[in-house]
Amino acid sequence: MATLQTIEMELNMGPQHPSTHGVIRFILRTDGEVIAECKPDVGYLHRSIEKIAELCTYNGFMPYTDRVDYVAAMFANECWASACEKLMDVPVPKRASYLRVLSCELNRISSHMIALGAMAQDVGAVTPFLWALREREHINDFIEELCGARLTFNYHRIGGVSFDMPKGWRDKVLRWLDDFEPAMEEFDRLITLNDIYVKRLADVAVITAEEAKDFGLVGPNLRGSGVKWDLRRADSYSVYPELEFDIPIGTGEMGTTGDCWDRFWVRCQECRESAKILRQALDKIDEHPEDDIVGKLPKKMKPQGEAYARVESARGDMGCYVVGRGGAEAYRARFRTGSFTAMGIIEAKSPGLFVADLVALIASLDVVAPEIDR
């Protein structure tokens, strides 16, 4: 019997495709539904943030860092502030560090809510997205009360933060946490442990621990592959050594370690850990005097030298490399972001996947287009 002839076809996915999480394009070569080759094409959201940094003062660049990753802007704020603090040897008061932890962990939850909701939606479940966004909405309100903005926060400052928490804020957050923790259980029943969802994602696009390290995956993507490593523990920056929390990792509970479900699961667990951190931080922040929120800054911010600072962002180890040459502006600023390296693995992992599974892979890596392109 003659075998059926198949022709490979070229398929253009994006740049305006709802499941590519922003303006990203993939050029696929497929044999029917099976991908033979996938070439990501990025850069549509390139705004030359690193070049802009060379034209702004150190403090003046802070609002631009919001745009590095606008789903989790707090981390780029913190990263830029830490790099400048390291460069200029600026101390950060304890209270400011706690406010940073609070703002960042709230932002981590809200960013993970987008990641989890969008991933469920990408593979066909619409309801979880609305549930997740409900929680994110509360967090946006809290952050708005903290700094006046809901998306591009511009909250952190070199040496501290811009505002202390308002009156009654702590109780509001605590009340919301009382609702949020059971809501995560509900969320798990709704989608995470849902049979259809598990079967859809288990054993899909497995990334081994070796591959994850080799490609420079960071954060939940790295931990999803079973590597127990978190910068908040490994580097003990800020006040994280004073806080208790676990590092959730993927264990292959539903399939193989490092599959799409593991990455989803790690993010669910991280939300719970962040909630734990928030409770402790809200408890401990008053050990430090009110309104002591900015450290002593140098009279002139014209540093000489270079520094590389890292923070654990919602999308993993974010690095900022800043070089000063005695001017009021940075000579060079560079952001190393989790989404950029996560995109790098897609070309290697996609041959053999179904087109629909590529959507699951992209969603499970939680790439955010502005963070890739900067």
Place this chain on the structure above:
Amino acid sequence: MKTEEIHQTLTARLGDAIGALHAETIDPWIEVQATAIVDVTRVCKEDPALRFDFLSSLCGVDAGDSIFVVYHLYSYALRHSTVLKVKVPKDTPVTRSVTGVWRGADWFEREAYDLFGVRFEGHPDLRRILLPDDWEGHPLRKEYVFPSHYGGIDNTRDYNI
């Protein structure tokens, strides 16, 4: 392990390929010859005392008439970090690709090529990544002049209208 000890370890294994140690900066760094960068990074990754299994960042920095390619390395296993720098002249910015050591270097090197024009020999697919393929020049170089046109379209504004 401190960068001073890393420098000693590397010098003991590779000799002249390892340049000076710059310990006076906040993050001490080691200068490496462009021709030796692949060997050096491979030793960095495989030596049991170093084990740099994570290429944290790779980027370019303009240094007047030359460009520094800066490698930030980190070891998950041993939890130490270091910085390597390769200096390449601006008119012939050629170095070797480390994609064979860490596959994650692929996109970083494309980015450095795009924004600084550094060519990485041995890179499997060295083309622009963030900017369009027909872009002229490498914007993060200090001598770069902002273009007034793109694709025949004027992008300057006349505010006197």
